[in-house]
Amino acid sequence: MSEIFSGISKIAYEGAKSTNPLAFKFYDAEKLVMGKPMKDYLPFAMAWWHNLCAAGTDMFGRDTADKSFGADEKGTMEHAKAKVDAGFEFMSKLGIEYFCFHDVDIVPEADDINVTNARLDEITDYMLEKMKETGIKCLWGTANMFSNPRFMNGAGSTNSADVYCFAAAQIKKALELTVKLGGKGYVFWGGREGYETLLNTDMKFEQENIARLMKMAVEYGRKIGFTGDFYIEPKPKEPMKHQYDFDAATAIGFLRQYGLDKDFKMNIEANHATLAGHTFQHELRVSAINGMLGSIDANQGDYLLGWDTDEFPFDVYEATMCMYEVIKAGGLTGGFNFDAKCRRPSNTYEDMFESYILGMDTFALGLIKAAQLIEDGRLDGFVADKYASFNEGIGAKIVAGETSLEELAAYAAELKNTPAPISGKQERLEGIVNSVLFG
Numbered sequence: 001m002s003e004i005f006s007g008i009s010k011i012a013y014e015g016a017k018s019t020n021p022l023a024f025k026f027y028d029a030e031k032l033v034m035g036k037p038m039k040d041y042l043p044f045a046m047a048w049w050h051n052l053c054a055a056g057t058d059m060f061g062r063d064t065a066d067k068s069f070g071a072d073e074k075g076t077m078e079h080a081k082a083k084v085d086a087g088f089e090f091m092s093k094l095g096i097e098y099f100c101f102h103d104v105d106i107v108p109e110a111d112d113i114n115v116t117n118a119r120l121d122e123i124t125d126y127m128l129e130k131m132k133e134t135g136i137k138c139l140w141g142t143a144n145m146f147s148n149p150r151f152m153n154g155a156g157s158t159n160s161a162d163v164y165c166f167a168a169a170q171i172k173k174a175l176e177l178t179v180k181l182g183g184k185g186y187v188f189w190g191g192r193e194g195y196e197t198l199l200n201t202d203m204k205f206e207q208e209n210i211a212r213l214m215k216m217a218v219e220y221g222r223k224i225g226f227t228g229d230f231y232i233e234p235k236p237k238e239p240m241k242h243q244y245d246f247d248a249a250t251a252i253g254f255l256r257q258y259g260l261d262k263d264f265k266m267n268i269e270a271n272h273a274t275l276a277g278h279t280f281q282h283e284l285r286v287s288a289i290n291g292m293l294g295s296i297d298a299n300q301g302d303y304l305l306g307w308d309t310d311e312f313p314f315d316v317y318e319a320t321m322c323m324y325e326v327i328k329a330g331g332l333t334g335g336f337n338f339d340a341k342c343r344r345p346s347n348t349y350e351d352m353f354e355s356y357i358l359g360m361d362t363f364a365l366g367l368i369k370a371a372q373l374i375e376d377g378r379l380d381g382f383v384a385d386k387y388a389s390f391n392e393g394i395g396a397k398i399v400a401g402e403t404s405l406e407e408l409a410a411y412a413a414e415l416k417n418t419p420a421p422i423s424g425k426q427e428r429l430e431g432i433v434n435s436v437l438f439g
């Protein structure tokens with residue numbers, strides 16, 4: 001097999017002063033941060049769909065990038081194999097240790113599902129060989145239950161029992177492939193699990209059916225030896241007007257309602273957080289405090305645009321706050337999947353590499369700065385002090401659940417006047433973050 005990205009060699013760490021666009025400025029895999037190598041905090045993954053499949057087509061124009069990777073014709077098994085070759089060469093050159101995939105990213109889908117499944121068996125044999133050669137692993141797999149027109153009314157939430165069976169068949173196969181490739185997780189992103197109008201929608205029935213499908217997935221997954229986590233990837237809208245997995249809090253409530261919370265965690269995507277009207281950090285915090293922070297789709301949205309732009313992350317402030325949450329949560333069981341694509345005019349092979357370098361460097365910087373914030377201790381110290389009144393006396397009784405409304409009312413009556421509230425010091429804390437980031 002010949003080199004696809006010839007002229008681009010293994011990407012090395014050259015340090016912040018480097019002007020070489022094809023070098024890491026901050027990501028130094030073995031560098032110790034709080035006693036652990038950077039790469040242990042940052043299990044990066046390549047998203048098969050954006051990197052190897054998407055070629056720039058948008059609503060107004062066709063492909064701008066050549067992603068044939070030397071195959072004569074796209075949409076063939078020859079092309080599927082060329083994508084495998086390209087993907088593993090790409091990941092090896094960047095030192096990326098994981099990939100994520102949908103079933104239809106790795107083979108062309110046939111009209112007959114049996115033909116598609118045979119193709120999936122063939123390609124995953126080939127992928128396994130490459131995995132053995134390179135040591136690269138699978139982070140998570142998933143089934144694409146949103147592109148095919150049969151899913152126009154949803155997959156788990158469809159009105160058609162036949163379509164529901166196709167969704168089940170795809171999940172079954174994708175789970176088998178994930179187990180075959182040793183994937184750590186299995187993702188449900190419910191792009192079509194929602195509605196355009198309530199006029200034609202039985203919301204309760206649709207949600208119950210989604211839960212039934214997830215339950216069957218868990219049962220089957222455990223039966224075939226899948227020991228990893230199932231993930232829900234919340235997103236409020238797009239493609240549907242309203243999606244049931246709106247945000248982390250909604251998805252966690254749903255999982256608890258249907259008894260799925262022991263098997264599922266969250267896969268939090270930065271751009272989905274901002275679409276839901278939250279910060280990325282908020283979604284991570286909600287997941288973490290519920291013991292459900294599993295994995296991350298590392299990308300970035302554009303605050304001026306109302307859709308999932310899936311940009312490579314460059315905002316160091318956001319990445320710092322993300323890593324702050326991740327370190328405090330004790331790390332991820334999953335990883336950082338770059339669910340991101342080059343901008344349409346960034347259409348060369350070189351751009352593919354530079355995009356990943358940008359994303360990896362941004363998270364490396366975020367890690368370094370988050371560790372500094374934690375070691376600095378002023379933020380944590382402030383938060384601890386802020387709630388200090390609950391450490392003793394009446395406060396401690398409240399926390400221990402050893403009091404009553406009557407006792408608290410009597411306590412307040414004794415105080416007579418409202419105690420002066422204590423400043424939240426937001427601006428001081430924002431200044432501390434700036435001095436750690438740029439000082």
Ligand code: XLS
Nearest residue numbers: 142189233269297308339
């Ligand atoms: C789309 C989602 C999708 C999932 C995987 O917005 O981010 O790419 O990550 O199905």
Ligand code: NI
Nearest residue numbers: 233269297339
């Ligand atoms: Ni995603």
Ligand code: NI
Nearest residue numbers: 269271308339
């Ligand atoms: Ni997305």
